[in-house]
Amino acid sequence: MVIVDVQEVLIPVVWRGTELADRIAxxxxxxxxxxxxxxxxxxxGGEMFDPAKPGTRLAGRLRLQPSDTVIQKTATDGFYRSDLEAFLRSQNVDTIVLTGVATDYCVDAxxxxxxxxxFDVVLVEDGHAPVRHGDEEAGLSAEQIIARHNRLLRTAVHPGGTIQLRPATQVFD
Structure with a gap:
């Protein structure tokens, strides 16, 4: 399971951030x-994600455990110049359950x-969120962004793996 950027600084600015963090936990x-x-x-990295600032910490609501792995990244793509792929390969992972923030940035990438x-991906269809006000320039609400990205990712064609969507209640049941 890969949790993308559920950090203290982002919980208040993403759509239903507290509820999302609790669902991911x-x-x-x-x-x-x-x-x-x-x-x-x-x-x-950058001003918003300065490692010295407490808001950059992963959200306490996630209730991460010592057995969990934290991987730092500097780009929207969690694989870009990070240890993510090496870690997943070392664990013989072939399918990733993906959740986190933000829908239209780091989760999508x-x-x-x-x-x-x-890798195959199971995207938790109700387990990711954009900023709470959506994309005002595009005229899209947060709900519309989630629906759009769920649809686009479900139908995307990638020769390396597949993307399936499942609601949180059906991922591990």
Whole structure:
């Protein structure tokens, strides 16, 4: 299971951030119970994600455990110049359960990169969110952004892997 950028600084600005973090925490517990490794990606770099600032920390609501792996990244794509692929390969992972923030940035980029790296992806359809006000320039609400990205990623063609969508209640049940 890969959790993308659920960090203290982002919880208040993403759509239903607290609810999302709590849903992801439940999924992470289910993953651990089934022996699935839990990886939390942490965006670092730039003013908003200065590692010295407390807001850059991963959200406490995730209830991460010492057995979980934290991988820092500096780009929207969780695989770009990070240890993510090496870690997943070392764990013999072929399918990633993907969740986190933001739908239209790091979740989208990481999902597409995962399949390009040969992984199958189960995107938690109600387990990712954009900023709470959506994309005002495009006239899209947060709900519309989520629906659009779920549709686009479900139908995307990638020769390396597949993307399936499942609601959080059906991912590990």
């Amino acid at each position: 439940v999924l992470a517990t289910k993953a651990r119970d089934r022996g699935v490794p839990v990886v939390a990606l942490q965006q670092v 990481t999902a597409r990169s995962a399949v390009s790296h040969g």
